[in-house]
Amino acid sequence: MRVAIVGATGAVGHELMQVLESRLKFDELLLYASPRSAGSRLTFGGQELTVQVTPEGPIDADVILASAGGSVSKALAHRWIEGGGVVIDNSSAFRYDAQVPLVVPEVNGEAALSHRGIIANPNCTTAIAVVAVAPIHREYGVKRMIVSTYQATSGAGQKGMDELLEQTRVQLEGGQATHEVFAHPIPFNVIPHIDAFQDNGYTKEEMKVVWETHKIIGDSSIRVSCTAVRIPTLRTHSEAITLELERPATPAQIRELLARSAGVEVRDDPAAGLYPMPLTASGKYDVEVGRIRESLVFDGGIDLFVSGDQLLKGAALNAVQIAEYLQEKGALKERQRV
Template sequence: MRVAIVGATGAVGHELLRVLESSTLKFGELQLYASPRSAGVKLPFGGQELTVQATPEGAINADLILASAGGSISKEKAPAWVAGGAVVIDNSSAFRYEPDVPLVVPEVNGEAALRHKGIIANPNCTTAVAVVAVAPLHREFGVRRMIVSTYQATSGAGQKGIKELLDQTRVVLGGGEAGAEVFAHPIPFNVIPHIDAFQENGYTKEEMKVVWETRKILGDDSLKISCTAVRIPTLRTHSEAITLELERPATPEQARKLLGRAAGVEVRDDPGAKLYPMPLTASGKYDVEVGRIRSSLVFEGGLDLFVAGDQLLKGAALNAVQIAEYLQEQGALKGRVAG
């Protein structure tokens, strides 16, 4: 099987290479693509060096394309990639809301991936992190309302987001005044309740993605979901405070037990030992950390919890590769297994 990464030099592209190195996915050739100005860049993979090429105009000679170069490139080029015979796992929001494009988190709705028509969408990072924790609770206790407040890292805006945080923090520590190019305002030691564009209803697109995508992944349009998405001065890993109203009452003990068995989740919930989810411990980790599990004080039988998940991994690269692994396990990826 021939695999291609489009957007190989970005923050998610970097993680895709690392995740593929330790993946169970069987493939031969690996092609790396990015914008023309990155052509010729060499990236390490499995002890070798692979040369990045400029993304071509038309089809790519690959069986599986992992696309993470932004919505406009996916929107423009994915149809040609599909016409050329590839299965596309797309990390952008370009196709997520199209009814015949599956939106997949393998632990939650892997089987939806099998119904693809060439394109499978990877969810928004905030949604992916939340849904691995919420899905098992939804299945067992029935989520009615879900209120999410996020603590999102600068790498959600890519490498340039990380760079701006580090560079501008140095400016502030040197006694200067921070500037902003990537973010709407200076990010060092600040909090910006603005991620992606504002919609007519006053919510940002980032916030509405959590609403739309969680419903689509859980297959339940009746879910009432609200989100406040906030950028904070961290490098990596999105944290989220989540309040759940449930149809059937749950105790924290039941939730901990259930989540302890759930795939993709690490229950990290021992406050006495200062164990709870944090970017410091969740960064670089495949599992989403879930903790601070407690009975809701506003919904009888409901739950409050706190999650921290590496949004470049479960929120992007890891989830995309897990979709590919699932498809291959199900015999739904063509191409020779080893090149």
């Protein structure tokens, strides 16, 4: 089997290579990036590979992991799959297309099987939330879900992290922090603005959580809202989540349920200083879930806090898990070599 990464030199591309080394059985890796980054050499499995320019035509691979931005995917993904492979796309280009499955394998893996050449990888904030919320929805029925996020600068890619680090140095040396990646200086600041504002006053990032939660869980009757906030951390998004439930649940029941749910690490022993944090969740495949407690606003409802590495579960890991799922189900058909 041959795997291709489009956008190999970006932050998610880097994570894709790490995850591929530890998961997925395949024979050959092709790396693609923009003309600016093409020609650079990356090491994979002890071998040096040269990054090629992203093709504008068919890609000769069984699985094409695309993380090159929405406009590139929108323009080219349909061409890439003419090589017979399946694109697992990390951008928002196809997520709301009724023909394209939007998949978190722990939640709706089977949806991947109905793809027509393209599978969408969800928004990172949503992916992290649904691994915790979907099992609760199945058992107790989620009626309302209120999310406030604490999002890391790497959500804006490597350049987001670089800006945080560089500008924090500037500020610590007594200078005035500036900004290019973010709308305002990010060191020691909080910016309630991620992606573009919509007509309803919500940002697109916030609406993605609404739309994608509905599509992945497969129930658009859940009332979902989100406040998406950028904070000065490097990687791993955290989220405070309040849930109103159809059938009342106790914190002990939710802890027990999540402890046997895939993709979740219950980290919930406050007396021992154990709760989800970027410091401990970064680099982990599982999403940390803790601060599980009875809601004070909804009888029988639940409050919880999650921290998940958004470059992994929110992006690279989830994409590779989709490929694994297809492989396990024998759903990666023998391609006609182009």
